[in-house]
Amino acid sequence: MNFHLYSAEGQIDLPAPSINPSLNDPRLYQPSKGLQDAVNVALALSQPLLVTGEPGTGKTQLAWHLAHRFRLGEPIVFNAQTNSTASDLFYKYDALGHFQYSHNQKEALSAMEIEERFIHYQALGEAIRSEKRRVVLIDEVDKAPRDLPNDVLAAIERLEFRVPEIGKTFKAVQEHRPVIVLTSNSEKNLPDAFLRRVVYYHIPFPDAKALLEILSKKVNGYDADALNALVAHFEDIRASKQLRKNPATAELIFWATLLHQTGFDPKVLDGKLSAEDRSTLLMSYSVLAKTKDDLNALQKMI
Numbered sequence: 259m260n261f262h263l264y265s266a267e268g269q270i271d272l273p274a275p276s277i278n279p280s281l282n283d284p285r286l287y288q289p290s291k292g293l294q295d296a297v298n299v300a301l302a303l304s305q306p307l308l309v310t311g312e313p314g315t316g317k318t319q320l321a322w323h324l325a326h327r328f329r330l331g332e333p334i335v336f337n338a339q340t341n342s343t344a345s346d347l348f349y350k351y352d353a354l355g356h357f358q359y360s361h362n363q364k365e366a367l368s369a370m371e372i373e374e375r376f377i378h379y380q381a382l383g384e385a386i387r388s389e390k391r392r393v394v395l396i397d398e399v400d401k402a403p404r405d406l407p408n409d410v411l412a413a414i415e416r417l418e419f420r421v422p423e424i425g426k427t428f429k430a431v432q433e434h435r436p437v438i439v440l441t442s443n444s445e446k447n448l449p450d451a452f453l454r455r456v457v458y459y460h461i462p463f464p465d466a467k468a469l470l471e472i473l474s475k476k477v478n479g480y481d482a483d484a485l486n487a488l489v490a491h492f493e494d495i496r497a498s499k500q501l502r503k504n505p506a507t508a509e510l511i512f513w514a515t516l517l518h519q520t521g522f523d524p525k526v527l528d529g530k531l532s533a534e535d536r537s538t539l540l541m542s543y544s545v546l547a548k549t550k551d552d553l554n555a556l557q558k559m560i
Contacts, residue, residue, distance in 0.1 A: 278478070278515050286475045287316065287323035288468065296459035297324065303457065306414060306438035308399075308448075311461030314506025317441040321395035324437060333393040333439075336381035338402035344409035347396075348383035348419040352376040356423075369424040377421060382413055385436040386428050393437045400442040407440075407452035414438060464507060466493060472507060477514045480524065487524035488514050495546065500555040505546040513545045536560060 280286055289297070293309075297320075300307035309317045321333040336347060356376045360366070367375070385392040399407055413419065414436075418429040430436075440456065442448065464472065469489045470482075477485070492513070496504045505513070517524065522538050531539065540557055547553035 276519070278476070280476045280478065281511060281515070282319070282322070284319070284322040284326035287319055288472055288475070289320070289323070290461070290468075293320070293459055293461060296457055300457040301437070304435055306411070306440055306456045308440045308442060308453075308456040308458045309461060310442045310444050310458075312463055312504075312506045313443060314508035315461045315463060316507065317461060318395065318397055321393050321439040324439065325393040328391075328393075328437070330391055330393050330437070333395045334381045334384050334436075335395045335397060337397050338399050338406065340401055340403070342402045342406055344406065344413065347380055347410060347413055348386075349380055349421055350378045351421075351423050352378065369426070373421070373424045373426070377424060382410075382436070383419055383428070386417055386419065386430040386434075389430070389434060391434055391436060393439065396438065396440045398443060399440045400445045400448060404449060407448055410440070411452060411455050466490070469493075469507065469510065473511065473514055476511045477518060479518045480514070484524040485514070487527045488517070491524070491527045492546075495556065495559070498555075498559065500559065501547070501552045503548050503552060505548075509546050513542060516542050516545055531560065 296307060296309075299305075309320060311317055321335075325331060325333045353376075356372065359375070379387060381394045381396065385394050396410060399410070416429075417432070417435060418427065420427045466489050469492070470485055473480075473485045473489065474482070480488070488510075492505070492510050495501070517538070520538050520542070522535065522542070526532070526535050527539075539560060543553060543556040547556050
């Protein structure tokens, strides 16, 4: 791959994107023993699993890994928002679209036609309707209004919801109970009643050995010495306390992938950098830093 595609002058054809297929491969997910135990407890008790941890430590990817491991198809995802309501977990009704259609048409729609045109089933609703077991990911549940987590659990216990707009009730049998994974970035405290009814696990940040194992599976082309050098430099960055937002595992994987595409040799990190190596490293820090101050701090480190 020609890394330096873009410049201020000239025109060229943009080639097809080069994507590392290992980045989001659920088969390569590396759950710790503690996380495996938490999953087994949640499955044994048929309870939702609440997972916390730094952004980029694999909370969301866990759902994709479980769906693959148990052959349950792709997970159904609900991204919690500050204005999410309990009904949003099941379906959304396009009331405005229905009103506009009815206003312009003389003939009324049947319940089936209303469902087809204006009812859009969401994560839990789709799982209950599917008549088979599915993995449902409720992502960043801490962003939702405070009552929503309790509403989630009540809905999961009943495995039933009604769509009054079409006069239908859907109910799943216990054998089709979905596997529920909830994630939280701990931006705000969750209700005690909710916490008492879930299985909880906090994903700790991986140590150097775990990071090396993750990189060895996710980044192709670097040998063990090169990966060790990358992990050591990455850990130095995190340990420096210079950044307001430390990079996480996801950033490490993308950073290593980028450096490999540029032809950078990580082993030079242990010695004196050439002008070219320093320039490449400075450029690559835009993957690790997420604010102007953090980017400036990283650049000063070398």
